[in-house]
Amino acid sequence: MAGMRFGPVQLRIMQVLWQKGRASARQITETLNEESPIAHSTVQTLLRKLERKGAVSHKVSQRTFVFYSLVKADKVVRSVSREMIDRVLQGSAGDLVCYLLRHERISKAELKKIRKLINERGKPL
Numbered sequence: 278m279a280g281m282r283f284g285p286v287q288l289r290i291m292q293v294l295w296q297k298g299r300a301s302a303r304q305i306t307e308t309l310n311e312e313s314p315i316a317h318s319t320v321q322t323l324l325r326k327l328e329r330k331g332a333v334s335h336k337v338s339q340r341t342f343v344f345y346s347l348v349k350a351d352k353v354v355r356s357v358s359r360e361m362i363d364r365v366l367q368g369s370a371g372d373l374v375c376y377l378l379r380h381e382r383i384s385k386a387e388l389k390k391i392r393k394l395i396n397e398r399g400k401p402l
Contacts, residue, residue, distance in 0.1 A: 281330060281348065281356070286315065287323050291353065294333060294346040301341050 283291060286309075293308045294300060300308070306320045324344055327333040335342040366372045374391075377383070383391070 281332060281353070283327075283332070283353070284323075286319070287327055287332075290320065290323055290327065291332065291346060291348075291350075294344060295350045299343050299345045301343055303341075305344070 289309060289312075290305055293305050297304070297308075302321050302324055303317065305324070306315060306317045309315045309320065324333060324335075324342075328335070332346065332348050333344050334347055335344045337343070362368060362370050362373055366376075378391075
C-alpha cells in the first residue's frame with residue numbers, strides 16, 4: 278500500500294468499490310455518472326490500471342468481470358493523509374487540525390466528536 282497513488286477518477290472508482298464491495302465496470306460507470314459524465318471505456322481503462330497497481334482484482338461471473346478492492350479505505354486515507362501532512366505541513370498533524378478548524382465548515386456534531394477525541398488524547402495514561 279505504501280506509495281500507492283490514485284488519480285481523482287481512480288479514487289472515485291475505489292470509493293465506489295469500497296461502498297458496494299463488488300461491482301461490474303458497467304455498475305461503476307453508472308454510479309459515477311450520477312455525479313458527472315464519464316465514458317464506460319474510461320472506467321474500463323482505469324480499472325485495468327488499478328489492477329496493475331494491485332489495488333483491485335476481479336472474478337468472472339457469467340462472462341462479466343466483477344471487480345473488488347484489494348486495499349482497505351482506511352489504509353488509503355492514512356497513507357494519503359500522512360503524505361499530505363509530511364509534504365505540505367512539515368509533518369505537523371496539529372497544523373492540519375488547526376487549519377481545518379479555522380477554514381472549513383464543521384458541523385456541531387463533528388465538533389463534538391473532535392472535542393471528545395481531544396479530551397481522550399489529553400488524559401494521562
